[in-house]
Amino acid sequence: MSKIYILLVTLLVIIIGGLYYYGFYGKGENVVLNETESSVPKEPEVIINNSQESLKKYENTTFGFSFEYPVDWHIGNDNLGKGTLQLFNYDESLVSGSVLKSGRNKIEIVISGTNIDDSTDIYTDLLQEEYEIEVAGVTSKKFIIELTGGEKMITYYIPLTKTKEEYLSMTMYGDINNFRVIDNIAGSLMWLK
Amino acid sequence: MPLPGNHEWLVTTETGGYDCNGSYDQYHDNNNYFSIDFSSGNRADTGATVYNSTSDIPVLAVADGKIIKSEFNSGNGNYVIIDHDEDGNLNTGFSTWYLHFKYLPSVVVGAIVKKGDIIGYMGNTGISYGTHLHFGVRYKNNGASSVPELAKVIMEGHLLKGYQTECSLNSKGEPISPKRYYRSYNLVY
Numbered sequence: 136m137s138k139i140y141i142l143l144v145t146l147l148v149i150i151i152g153g154l155y156y157y158g159f160y161g162k163g164e165n166v167v168l169n170e171t172e173s174s175v176p177k178e179p180e181v182i183i184n185n186s187q188e189s190l191k192k193y194e195n196t197t198f199g200f201s202f203e204y205p206v207d208w209h210i211g212n213d214n215l216g217k218g219t220l221q222l223f224n225y226d227e228s229l230v231s232g233s234v235l236k237s238g239r240n241k242i243e244i245v246i247s248g249t250n251i252d253d254s255t256d257i258y259t260d261l262l263q264e265e266y267e268i269e270v271a272g273v274t275s276k277k278f279i280i281e282l283t284g285g286e287k288m289i290t291y292y293i294p295l296t297k298t299k300e301e302y303l304s305m306t307m308y309g310d311i312n313n314f315r316v317i318d319n320i321a322g323s324l325m326w327l328k
Numbered sequence: 329m330p331l332p333g334n335h336e337w338l339v340t341t342e343t344g345g346y347d348c349n350g351s352y353d354q355y356h357d358n359n360n361y362f363s364i365d366f367s368s369g370n371r372a373d374t375g376a377t378v379y380n381s382t383s384d385i386p387v388l389a390v391a392d393g394k395i396i397k398s399e400f401n402s403g404n405g406n407y408v409i410i411d412h413d414e415d416g417n418l419n420t421g422f423s424t425w426y427l428h429f430k431y432l433p434s435v436v437v438g439a440i441v442k443k444g445d446i447i448g449y450m451g452n453t454g455i456s457y458g459t460h461l462h463f464g465v466r467y468k469n470n471g472a473s474s475v476p477e478l479a480k481v482i483m484e485g486h487l488l489k490g491y492q493t494e495c496s497l498n499s500k501g502e503p504i505s506p507k508r509y510y511r512s513y514n515l516v517y
Binding site for chain 1: 340347351355368381402403405406427429430451457458460
């Protein structure tokens with residue numbers, strides 16, 4: 136009886152051992168490769184979904200334009216003409232001050248005049264790169280501004296009229312990892328007829 | 329104080345740039361050392377309006393003077409500077425700075441304002457991530473900590489450096505959120 140018992144236990148050990156061996160080595164290089172891949176740290180991915188379901192549309196009939204923005208953003212104040220139009224990807228009612236946690240951003244849109252003077256004094260510019268870029272069929276300007284302290288902003292100046300007397304000024308603030316959102320918004324800008 | 333009377337107002341960043349959690353805001357240091365952030369948090373006396381972050385909270389001139397700047401830029405947002413010696417030159421005398429207004433300021437450059445006049449409404453424009461007022465004082469356009477004239481400036485009975493933040497604490501004694509309010513005795517508004 137004890138011999139049968141020992142035989143059964145031995146058989147069981149062999150079977151379990153075999154399965155264990157197969158689990159580690161039976162798939163050979165694939166398993167090792169997967170382990171190697173997962174051990175390499177990856178940059179956090181920013182998932183941009185440009186499908187229509189992930190975008191909302193903003194229209195302003197007073198100034199005659201529209202654009203699309205991500206569904207997880209929201210319009211805050213819309214005082215365009217007497218103030219700013221603001222978009223947020225966080226709940227701005229829970230925040231105060233001029234320091235923002237990572238991952239959070241704000242976009243501010245204003246109607247500005249022909250004088251593009253963005254010297255700020257308190258928020259001193261360290262570096263300003265200027266590019267000419269076509270937005271919605273009109274030649275526009277894009278500024279990448281770095282402030283003392285390392286904070287960055289991107290501003291688009293888009294002529295509202297052919298006479299270029301007024302500009303749509305769009306500035307993005309906050310986490311630079313999300314700055315492509317303003318590029319996408321500028322890319323979606325359309326003039327209303 | 330640049331905010332309505334019959335209220336107490338929450339201070340979130342003190343001169344030098346620290347809040348009650350020890351977080352540092354560089355924009356309240358160096359040439360802007362003598363500046364304070366007031367949030368929209370307020371406590372109202374009986375019968376007075378309690379404002380929230382979406383209210384139109386009036387921002388008031390702290391003293392008589394002439395408007396020398398009233399505009400928008402991407403850093404300051406909608407902002408106003410008052411020149412208190414009224415000579416049109418920031419490099420002489422005292423000036424006060426009011427940033428991040430909700431709307432384009434209603435006052436125009438060159439206008440004379442009296443203490444307590446409304447010059448705008450607290451907002452969240454420019455480098456600002458929640459409704460607040462950045463209020464700063466300069467002497468000869470210098471707001472650094474080394475300026476002796478600024479170390480003596482008193483507003484509503486407190487030195488500017490006396491507007492300090494304090495946090496409420498959790499059960500472990502860790503700071504949670506600002507809780508120190510300062511009374512505005514403004515009689516005009």
